[in-house]
Each structure stands twice: as C-alpha cells, then as structure tokens.
Amino acid sequence: MGEPVTPLRVGIIGCGAISGRYLSASYDAYQVVACADLDMARAESVAASHGVKALPVAELLEDPAIDVVCNLTNPGAHGEVTQAVLNAGRHVYQEKPLALDRQSGAANLEAASRNGRLLGSAPDTFLGAGLQLCRHLIDDGVIGEPIAGSASMLCHGHESWHPDPAFYYRKGGGPLLDMGPYYLTALVALLGPVAAVSAIARTTFPERVVSSAPRAGERIAVEVPTHVGALVELVSGAIFSLVTSFDVWHPRSSMFEIYGTEGSLSVPDPNTFAGPVRVFTPGSQWSEHPTGDLPVQQRGVGMADLAAAATSGRPLRASGALAYHVLDVMLGVIEAVETGRRVEINSRVDRPSPLPVGLRPGEMDP
Numbered sequence: 001m002g003e004p005v006t007p008l009r010v011g012i013i014g015c016g017a018i019s020g021r022y023l024s025a026s027y028d029a030y031q032v033v034a035c036a037d038l039d040m041a042r043a044e045s046v047a048a049s050h051g052v053k054a055l056p057v058a059e060l061l062e063d064p065a066i067d068v069v070c071n072l073t074n075p076g077a078h079g080e081v082t083q084a085v086l087n088a089g090r091h092v093y094q095e096k097p098l099a100l101d102r103q104s105g106a107a108n109l110e111a112a113s114r115n116g117r118l119l120g121s122a123p124d125t126f127l128g129a130g131l132q133l134c135r136h137l138i139d140d141g142v143i144g145e146p147i148a149g150s151a152s153m154l155c156h157g158h159e160s161w162h163p164d165p166a167f168y169y170r171k172g173g174g175p176l177l178d179m180g181p182y183y184l185t186a187l188v189a190l191l192g193p194v195a196a197v198s199a200i201a202r203t204t205f206p207e208r209v210v211s212s213a214p215r216a217g218e219r220i221a222v223e224v225p226t227h228v229g230a231l232v233e234l235v236s237g238a239i240f241s242l243v244t245s246f247d248v249w250h251p252r253s254s255m256f257e258i259y260g261t262e263g264s265l266s267v268p269d270p271n272t273f274a275g276p277v278r279v280f281t282p283g284s285q286w287s288e289h290p291t292g293d294l295p296v297q298q299r300g301v302g303m304a305d306l307a308a309a310a311t312s313g314r315p316l317r318a319s320g321a322l323a324y325h326v327l328d329v330m331l332g333v334i335e336a337v338e339t340g341r342r343v344e345i346n347s348r349v350d351r352p353s354p355l356p357v358g359l360r361p362g363e364m365d366p
C-alpha cells in the first residue's frame with residue numbers, strides 16, 4: 001500500500017528498562033539514530049548494543065540530524081523533557097502519562113502548537129490488532145449500542161521485577177497513572193470521551209520492599225493510592241467501572257468487557273497488541289473473532305503514526321490531545337477519591353480514526 005517513505009530520524013531520551021522495546025521495533029516511517037540519558041554510561045551501553053550513537057541530552061536536542069525525539073524518561077520528567085524538545089523545534093513522542101498535572105500537559109500541547117510540531121504519546125496499544133478489531137466490531141453494531149463496561153487491572157506491583165521500581169510508588173506512579181492509561185485510552189478509542197468520574201481508593205501497604213536486582217532489600221515509602229476503584233460516565237451515556245491495583249496477589253483473572261444492547265464483547269488486555277477478542281450474542285455462545293488481516297503491531301506503532309502524520313499532515317491517532325484527556329480523567333479520579341465527590345471532566349477528544357485494513361507489518365498509512 002502506498003509509496004516507499006523516507007524514515008524520520010529519531011533520538012531517544014531515557015535509556016531505561018523500556019528503551020530496548022523501542023530500539024528493536026521495526027517501522028518504515030522512522031529509524032532510531034541516537035540516544036541520551038542523564039546517566040551517560042547507560043546511554044553508551046544502550047547505544048553500543050543497538051548500533052546508534054550516544055549523545056549528552058543537550059546535544060541530542062540540538063542535533064540537526066534528528067527529526068523526532070522519543071521521551072522515555074520517568075513520569076516525573078515527562079513534562080519538562082517534552083517541553084524542552086518542543087522548544088528545540090523537534091516533534092516529540094513520549095511514554096505515558098503525558099504529565100503529572102494538567103498545567104504541564106496543557107503547556108506542552110500549547111508548545112507543540114506554537115512551534116508547529118507534533119506531540120504524540122503512548123500508549124499505542126489501541127492501534128494493535130486486538131483493540132482495532134474491537135473497534136470494527138463496535139462500529140459494525142455487533143453488540144448493538146454500548147451501554148456499560150467493566151475492567152480490572154490487578155497485580156502486586158512492580159518491585160519484584162523492575163530494576164529501579166521506586167517511581168511506581170511516588171507521585172505520578174501508582175496503578176492508576178501507571179496502568180490506567182492503557183485501559184482509559186482503549187476505552188476512549190472504543191467508546192469516545194469521558195464526561196465525569198466518581199472513585200474510592202486505599203493504600204494497603206505504606207512501604208514496599210524491592211525483591212529485584214540490583215536494589216533487592218531497599219525500602220520504598222508509598223506516596224500514592226495503590227487500589228483505586230472508579231466509576232466512569234462517558235459522554236455517550238455508557239457507564240464503565242475500572243479497578244486498578246498494586247495490592248492484589250495473583251488474581252485468577254483481570255478482565256475488560258464492554259456490554260451492548262445486543263451482546264457483550266470481551267476486550268483483550270489493553271497492555272498488549274493482540275487478541276483474543278470474544279463476542280457473545282443471545283442465541284449463541286461466546287465465540288472468538290480472528291484478527292485476520294490486521295497486523296499485530298508492536299511498541300513504536302504510535303511513533304510510526306506520528307512520523308507518517310508529520311510527513312503527510314494528517315491527524316495523529318496516538319495524539320497529545322488523547323493523552324491529555326486520559327490524564328484529565330485520571331486526575332479527576334484522584335480528586336474524586338480525595339473529595340468524595342463526583343468530578344466532571346472538562347476536556348474532550350474525538351475517537352482516533354481506525355487504522356486502514358490491509359497494512360502490512362511495519363507499514364503506516366501516510
């Protein structure tokens with residue numbers, strides 16, 4: 001499909017645990033050429049193992065051979081690093097969440113517009129085959145009008161595997177800001193924007209003990225709620241319940257379902273790109289729908305979407321505006337917990353357009 005594209009040149013800032021996924025992804029629309037980190041030795045090690053150049057952060061920002069910066073720093077640095085990239089006149093794609101507060105997120109949307117640059121954000125899993133198939137099934141009316149849904153993301157936190165897990169328990173961490181973006185971005189991409197939220201939460205363990213190398217035995221003071229239950233009212237009128245938790249030992253299942261007037265849809269884990277996708281309609285059993293010709297996709301598809309949009313001028317799908325709405329919803333949930341009141345969500349965003357059917361793996365529509 002389409003003409004061969006000239007890949008945009010990407011520089012990564014933040015060479016931690018997730019950076020390898022971006023460095024090993026393969027999309028026609030971009031190519032990673034450089035990386036940087038506050039820890040120069042870490043940048044050099046990542047650069048050497050992936051055949052790119054390591055640069056100090058300030059030099060990467062000014063390098064004329066870089067078109068797009070991919071911000072893979074910790075959540076507390078997202079707002080500031082993205083602002084610096086936009087002011088340096090580069091497009092930016094960043095990890096979630098967009099920022100830790102609305103002011104910083106809005107300032108970055110404004111900086112993108114002022115500098116004539118694009119701001120894209122993870123998660124991009126809604127562009128994977130599983131969630132794209134769900135989108136087609138909903139739009140085709142297979143479950144009728146969506147009226148409600150329910151999802152849970154239950155686990156016991158990340159201190160058993162992440163090499164430096166403290167940020168998951170600091171402001172900007174917790175199960176809602178860490179994992180909520182996958183669920184809420186999928187929800188908005190499938191059913192549209194959120195109008196209001198109500199919520200309750202608790203912090204079960206005031207301290208976490210790291211069991212992963214190299215920080216095993218270190219203690220982390222927990223600053224955030226670690227079990228959060230939210231009721232989400234969509235502009236469409238549908239009602240969704242979401243529980244995110246770092247307090248639960250081995251639940252038998254985490255789930256994501258959407259209920260319609262004519263049937264029910266079982267949505268795959270929105271932290272993955274594939275299925276299974278299952279549908280129930282009266283008179284039949286739950287049945288799995290194959291993802292067929294939809295490419296599975298991988299981390300990096302959102303950056304490919306941004307690179308293609310930067311070249312052609314079409315709207316972004318994994319956009320800063322979508323990430324801002326999701327941030328607005330998550331902060332609304334925290335405010336609802338703190339005040340015990342229902343919180344109205346002011347921002348709005350359109351559902352991103354579906355990917356065209358028939359793309360081959362690694363291809364993005366112009």
Ligand SMILES: NC(=O)c1ccc[n+]([C@@H]2O[C@H](COP(=O)([O-])OP(=O)(O)OC[C@H]3O[C@@H](n4cnc5c(N)ncnc54)[C@H](O)[C@@H]3O)[C@@H](O)[C@H]2O)c1
Binds near residue numbers: 042
């Ligand atoms: N680890 C995962 O499985 C995973 C999965 C999906 C998304 N993410 C997201 O990716 C981001 C990074 O996560 P991670 O697990 O790779 O974290 P990490 O702590 O392993 O790595 C972050 C890196 O960013 C660097 N850094 C921090 N502030 C910086 C700054 N101002 N300038 C330059 N470098 C800076 C740190 O030195 C570190 O090397 C987070 O937003 C996280 O939510 C992580």
